[in-house]
Amino acid sequence: MTTELIEIDSYVLGQMLDKKNLSRQDFADKLGISTKTIQRWINGTVRRVRPDTLGRIAHTLEITPDQLCKSSVPIEMRPINRALEEICKDSFLCRIRVTDEYSSYLKLLKSFSPNELCSAQRMTLYTHIGFTSFYLGKNRASRMYLDEALKIAYSLNMPTKIISILSWSALREDFCGNRHEALSLVERCEDYLKYTNDCSKSRAEYLFRKGHVLYHGEQFAEAIPLIRDSILIEYKQPQQNLFALGMKYFHLSECYLRTRDFAKAKAALSKTARIAEKAGWVRGHAYSYFGLGIIGIFEKSDCQSVRASFAKARMLRSYTTSEKINTKAEQREFIYFAIKGQTNEARNLILNNIRFNRRFIHFFASSILDGLFFAKLFPESFSMRPSLIERATDYFEKNNLQRSLNALKLLNSKERISMAEFLELYVF
Template sequence: MTPLYVFIDAYRFRTAMESRNLSAQSLALALAVAPKTVQRWLNGRVRRIRIESADQIAAILKMEKKDFLREGPPISISCRNESVDILLSDRCVQVFSVADKMDLYVKLLRSFSLNMLPSEQRADVLLQKGVVALRFMRSRSATTSLNEAQSIYRAIKNYSGQVDCLNTWTQVDNLLGHFEEAMKKSVEAENLISVFDLADKKPELLHHRALLFVQGNRFSEAVELLKEALKLEFRKEAVDWISQARRYKDLAEVFRLLKDYGSALKYSLRSQKLSERCGYFRGKINAHFQLSLIYFFKKNYTESFQHLRSAQAAEKYVSEKDLDVFNLRVLFFWHLKMKDFGAARENVFKRITFSRSVRAVQALAKLDYLLLSKISKGLVPYRSSFESALLQTWDVDSRQRQAAEKVLQMGWGLDFEDVLEEMDL
């Protein structure tokens, strides 16, 4: 027999529990489910439950089901819909992410026909497609998916989904250099979180806003936001350890840009340990690259090279589609240091290929190619190579050159200048 499902109204459900002075843990114990499951009902991450569970909750709360459910009759959900829910679950995404199999995850997402899904589930799939497209730096695909998902979420008044869309959109706009639009979406998401009491969304919001402040050279504010995001996440009943590892990594990067290498080292090591503890393979690789870069600026080239070797050894097991272009740029400067100009040239071409949809990143790779040409031919100083390459016209339009200059001003390249001069390049 096909099970029947009803939909929880997160706000009314939370209000009902508070009026009965009942905690998520107590309800989970009474229902024989994990506390994390009840927490997801409360914050709106999971909205659909079996009608039998709703009956149990009503009996425990001693109230009618209509007092905490959305209006509408129970619906029948097919097995295919259940498969979609499993694929969209946090645990499933985490498994594919940790195993660096996101290319396979994309194929599975595409295997479902959206027209056969209920509106809410269709929006969830579109949102996930946007998240994955952002991971692969496909900004146009991400924008298209997020537009469709947001339209559906608004139509069905799913505020939790709207916040998730806006948070992801903030990252896309940040990647494209549209900082004012990104901040508007961040503020809109914050208003929804405040009005509908979606407190579990706050850490992610603060994290993405911190990255916006980094792009605007507002490093002190970025540090405060990242620290607050870490605190709020630790207060949750179900801590997202992978997100915490990423926050430690980004906090370390902000301190590196501030040239506070001691603090950068502290938080980067925390990111590495946390990634290892929760089996986050990509996070472990990123931490090695970051530690290599921090030791690089501390002029401890032995430690830097050891971490770089560890990162490169691990990268062999990672799909090329999932390579981090910033990490590849760290490798580029190491090739320059070793005067391995052939490897440096391959590195640049790989970055140009991987970042076709992001104008600023691709322009920066082309700028590096000009630097490489000048350095490898005459071994002229980095400073003069940088200035002449920046002024030189290459086969991109003026907007792309401006995007490259903006990225460089945000700390992606200028802070390498003194180190490379010491290398006598």
């Protein structure tokens, strides 16, 4: 059985009402429906209607239906595929995320034929392929699948799923350097929170994603309370998602690190380490010790404890697979090698990071800034191409990242910097 719903172009509908000088109340009366329904059509909360409803709207506005028609998605009613349902559960996904088995998971997901699934499961399949592709650095595929999933979620009018898909899309756009688009997608999430029955989980996802985007935008004062609130909601869930909890603590530590509140950063990283160990999230456990080692350097702790933190971090990371997205570990190791004067190791890390992060401009620009720090600290050993510095400058200016931009301009104006200046000026 197939029921076709047709998407209304909300912008055109609003424009036509204005052109016809029709209030929403008058338009609702003519159609014999509520003004709330009209409001939902115009603000995009409900985007799809039956063909006969579209015909009535077009007739009332004295236009043809195709002038209002944006697109259509067929809604398929089929039996539930139990195998797909099982591998898309949160518990199964947590195992994938803590072990980084994204490549195997993507192959498993693609073994299912979308045409044999009901619309709700097709949406779930596309969503999981979308964010898995993102973690594997396949941005174009990620965008395509998440966009298709979002179309179905709108058709099915499932606010919880819409929030989740918009949240993943925002993360992708944020990493790709489209910060304004990322914020726009996050704000769209907020519009749907009031339509969810049990919004605590969706609200936690929304708060964390908004905090994450703001953190990348150097708006730490706004980001920190959002991430903290998301953590509090996570603690109140009947079944705690330890991976999500550990990841949120890690990003909270990053905010504190950027503001150089080392005491709070250390506390958050210690929490991350304990939770990651309990969850079996080896990469998160490694990240915690890389962070604790760096804090030890900036707090001028004894060399033995710093070495011990880095040794444990490297040991843990040796049991993980290579990442397809920027890894914080390399940045932390770069700082460690630079401070110890291990120029060959630091240079290799910088060059690898710049090559590795070209797909994600946010991390690409940060890697260039790291390279500039190194070039000014050891000008006889390394130099940065002006074209790369220009690309980083353009990105920082476009996204109003003043801390990074100011550091880049200051470094560019100097012939070299001392180790004390490196520690003072460094942008995490």
